[in-house]
């Protein structure tokens with residue numbers, strides 16, 4: 001029986017666990033450099049396997065997917081999200097996915113394009129030439145508006161309150177899962193758990209309130225909540241209130257911070273690459289001629305799409321995808337015992353020169369000039385892969401493209417410092433500090449910086 005290599009002595013295991021929690025990306029890159037396709041580590045007694053090989057990853061997510069469930073960190077999110085799509089398992093997950101996926105397919109989400117563009121435009125309109133903004137905080141506010149409007153309708157008030165409570169929940173969730181606290185049984189009321197419960201109760205009251213209101217007023221609207229309420233399975237059954245609540249909250253949580261982080265990283269990269277900014281502006285001006293973007297414009301924005309794909313390559317917000325084996329599994333040359341946590345890092349995969357030439361370069365053209373055509377299906381996976389691929393992936397791509405297009409029409413953002421942005425690897429990868437950028441308002445191509453700068 002072959003098991004992937006890793007540290008053997010207790011001291012070496014502890015040292016590597018500490019290094020992993022302090023800087024997961026750096027540590028995983030080291031493991032990949034040292035051991036190749038796969039490496040192992042025991043984290044607080046839990047057997048963890050890191051996979052760096054696209055073929056083996058495809059086996060875990062698809063071919064041998066039946067032998068894996070989500071990992072225990074994802075499952076512990078059910079403390080907040082109940083049994084929504086993100087945290088549930090078969091057979092429940094399959095029914096839920098069939099009920100929800102149609103509402104998030106390309107055709108259905110086209111009507112959300114206008115909400116995305118209006119939210120981006122409302123934000124752009126607040127920007128004053130020369131002022132310095134915290135772009136991460138701003139993007140969090142913009143994506144919060146987008147997710148609440150598309151999920152609960154334009155009339156919903158309370159997005160900010162839910163957003164603030166959600167911050168409390170996520171912050172405390174981190175404190176539990178990234179420390180010794182994760183070893184303490186769930187019934188022990190540790191302070192972070194109490195804070196999660198208190199903030200969670202406020203969110204629950206608010207969201208259940210709107211679900212009931214909608215049920216009473218009849219659910220013929222166009223927002224996602226109305227579609228969840230109207231969804232029926234093959235036997236004509238819909239979801240009960242608890243299930244609707246879990247799914248609405250899941251979409252809210254999964255669809256908000258990830259896109260905020262991606263847009264933040266995108267604006268940083270565009271500011272650092274004036275030639276990309278210039279090309280973007282040219283494409284957007286040619287496609288839109290100054291009018292607001294719409295979902296129907298997406299085919300005319302291939303470069304903007306390539307930019308967003310490249311942002312998700314270099315800075316995938318979901319930097320770790322976890323599974324746990326429910327049986328002993330043969331994976332290539334390795335035998336993986338039952339109960340092993342398998343971690344897959346899109347971040348490490350996307351920066352691997354075995355798949356991408358000049359992997360650290362921000363080069364959107366690679367998505368248009370054929371260079372990425374031979375890349376393995378599981379070497380680029382910002383949205384995961386297999387049956388549990390992100391159900392919001394089309395939504396997120398549309399949101400990213402339309403929002404970036406709206407920004408470049410009206411403003412350019414400049415970095416105020418040359419320092420590398422420190423990152424925090426929490427549930428998602430995000431800036432560890434505010435990202436301050438200076439606003440330059442523009443109206444014509446002449447306002448874009450010269451590509452030769």
Ligand code: HEM
Pocket residue numbers: 070085086087097250251254255256258259262316317318321322381382383384385387388389390391392393395396
């Ligand atoms: C750039 C933005 C986004 C990124 C990078 C992202 C990434 C991911 C990834 C990697 C997964 C798979 C996790 C796994 O296999 O364990 C996932 C699942 C999921 N995502 Fe996203 N996501 C994004 C935006 C969204 C949006 C906008 C929504 C909702 C509107 C959403 C809803 C979900 C849900 C519900 C799941 C669970 C799907 C299932 O298991 O059936 N995500 N996401």
